[in-house]
Amino acid sequence: AERRTAVAEFVADIPLSEADVSWNALQKSANNLSNLDVPLLLVWGGRDRVFHDRFLADLLQRAPHADVHRFPQAAHLVPLDEPMAAIASTWLENVLGSNSVAEQPAEDSSGSDSFVAITNGLLSRCNDDEAAFTDRNGAVSWKSLAHEATDIARTLVRAGLSVGDRVAMLVPPSSDLLAASFGVWLAGGVLVVADSGLGARGLRTVLRGAIPKWVFGTSKTLSAAKALGWTPGARMICTSRFPHAISLTTHRSSTAVDLPELRPEFDAAVVHTSGSTGPAKPVRYRHGALAAQRDVIVESFRMSAEQGFLTSFAPFILLGPALGVPCVLPDIDVTKPAELDFDRFARVIESSRVDVAWLSPASARRIVETANGRTIELRLVMLAGAPISTQLASSIAAVTGADVRSPWGMTEAMPITDGVGATTSVVDGTNTGKPLAGAEVMVLSLDESVRQSLPNGEWGELAVHAPWMFDGYDQQWGTEQRSELMVKGQRFHRTGDLGLLDGNGDLHQLGRVQHALFMATRTVPSVLVEDPISTKLGRQVAAVGIGPVGTQVIAVVVQAEGKLRLASAEVTAQVRQCSVFEIAAVLEGELPVDIRHQSKIKREVLAVTASEFLAGR
Structure with missing residues (x-):
């Protein structure tokens, strides 16, 4: 003492x-x-x-x-x-x-004269009795959704929410989430969104880091937030009733309240990446970028205000009201997109006027597996969330008769390409189509000392610029500096993805930088090893590097039920026969995948497991 x-x-x-x-x-x-x-x-x-x-x-x-x-x-x-x-x-x-002095954060007023807020799609249909959103609980009309969102906005402003206040969103995917989200936006608030797949500890980390002033949830999610300390000090808003929370069932008032006029430079959302390709990162968006994203989606994919779309991605339901387009969420557990089989898929299409489906690879794969020769007609199928094989794209095209696309993008900037070419077989990666109007793509050398832009046909790290790109990583100055690249006064985002631009200007995605195989004589994207083997065997495979970076050897793991083990002599021979690379080991076993998409193979985890297995541990 x-x-x-x-x-x-x-x-x-x-x-x-x-x-x-x-x-x-x-x-x-x-x-x-x-x-x-x-x-x-x-x-x-x-x-x-x-x-x-x-x-x-x-x-x-x-x-x-x-x-x-x-x-x-x-x-x-x-x-x-x-x-x-x-x-x-x-x-x-x-x-x-x-040699700088401090400056207040700059206000980006670019495009403010033509700016149309992300909330306009919903409000423009405020007298429309047609269905805006449909899920297992039934349909909600545009009129009802717009009224509910406006009512929530007035309640929040009356309760003291100010422009720029952050609101942690803990409402499950539903019409309640849509009303709550657009209500927060109409009130000038900033959505803080995190993937439930992060788990209780992960949610605590990312939500506390965003420092929200408010937390919006159900009685169940608010109980969890309070017990686990997710949002300390934040004022609570509940869709029903909860102690010390503003209840939407009792705090309503018909008194008119002036709502703020949204501007493009206002913060709109802090969206956390899923953590499937590294630690979850807080991605900050402004209203101007969200409006630009809405516009490019409408223009590039001809989204119809009458037809609408279905999606197995829960976060994508926010696109519906933003686009002014009906949206349907199938009757599945949103954390398990592989539950969407052909029967459920067909029922949704037959019972609603959708002509577009936005699917994860896991959903598409399940639909194809359960179709049994049956078909259902769609205009467009968008596949996103993980690299898409030509075989899967062609198979879902056969089931739906649709134009199948796999646009490339990420949480920080989505979409970047038009996705045309998904069914076209290429020898190097996934053809994601051409960059959209307004988007720019550079291919950078992996050699940090050179850091030059590579010509078409050569692969490297992909860097992107677009008007709908994120504003930065929230409270992650170091991460933002590493990912940012200034070229002729324009800010590019280093994506961490590998790829190339071919002679036609199409972008081929080749996996992630951290998944590349760093051998003594050369560096190779894992996809270039995996694709020929997967095509030959008709099974998913993953290639991982064993050993220190710069001296790695290649191990190939073939998807199979059960624990990791040495592959049979027959499978080993097939793998080595169809690969131009020297394969040190061939294994079989379950491939670990991410929770959100159930499609992204966790190669970092697999590399550790394979290394320990081969070392006899």
Whole structure:
């Protein structure tokens, strides 16, 4: 205890009330923070029990120009838990190199004259009695959905929600989620969205990191949020009733309330990536980008206000009201898209006027497997969420008679290509079509010392620019710096995907950078090893690198039931016979896939498992 006297005296000297002698000095310092004209970097620990995220929110309110990098797993002493020196060094180089002074965040007013808010699609049909959304609970009309969203917006504004306030959305995919989301937008709020596939611990990490002022949920999800500490200090809004929450069943009022006019520079959403290709990242969007995304989807894929679409991607239901297009969510567990078989698929199409289906590969694969020679007519099928094989695209085309496309994109910028070419067989990866009007794609050398743009036909890391691109990674300054590339004054996003542009300008996707095989003599995208083998065997396969980067050898794992094991002599011979690469080992077993899409193979996990198996552990 005597050794901790200095710590005790330090804590005792913290001015916690106006009676403390240094209270006024502290308040003066805090108030003067907003007047600083020097660059400021805040490096924060997400697990700090002393200076928790509400302190960070307070600092950002006083100094909105600050750059922030938040380490979700770091505690009170960040340097002991994370390599913050590299971030601080890079930040200082940027600041000293630009000889800059701090500036308030710039307001992007580009396109403001022609800006039409993302909420317009819903409000423009506010007197329409046709179905806007249909799920297992029935149909909800445009009129009802628009009225509900507007009513929620007025309730939120009346309760004190201000423009820019963040709202964690914990409402399951349903018409309630649509009304809640568009109500938050109409009130000027910012949606904070995370994938339930992250699990309780993952949700706690990402939601706390967003520092929402509000949390919107059902009594069940609010109970979980409160018990597990997902959104500490946030005011609660409940679709039904919950203690200390604003209840939408009792707090309604017909009193008119002025709603804010949305502008393109306003923050609109913080959407967390699924975590299927690395740690979940908080992707920040502005209203201008969402409006541009809506416009490019309507123009590129001829979405019809009368026909509508069905989707096995739960987040995509938000596109329906945004586009002013009816949307149908099939009667499946949204976390298990492979439940969508042909019978359920056909029932949805026959009972509703949809001519477009937006499917995950797992859903498409299940529909094909259960069709048994039956067909159902559609105009367009969009496949997204993971690389699409030509065989799968051709099979779903045969079942639906549709134009099948596999547009390429990611949470940070979606879509980037038109997806034309999904059924065209190519020798290198997946043909995702040509870049959409307004989108630009560069292919970068993997050699960081060169970092040059490669000509058509050569593969490398894909970087993209588009008006509907994300604004940045929220409170992830270091991550944003690594992914950002400025070319002639335009901001490009380094996607982490591998690919090439062919002689026709089509983009071929070749998997992820971290899944490439880094051998002693060459580096090869895993897809180039996998595709010929998968085609020959008619089974899913994954190629992983065994050993240190730069000296890896290739192991191929063929999909089969059961634990990982050596493949039979027959399968091993088939694999080696159809590959131009030297295969060190051929294994069989279950391929681990992500939760959201049930399609993205977790090659990092598989590589570790295969390495341990081959080492005899």
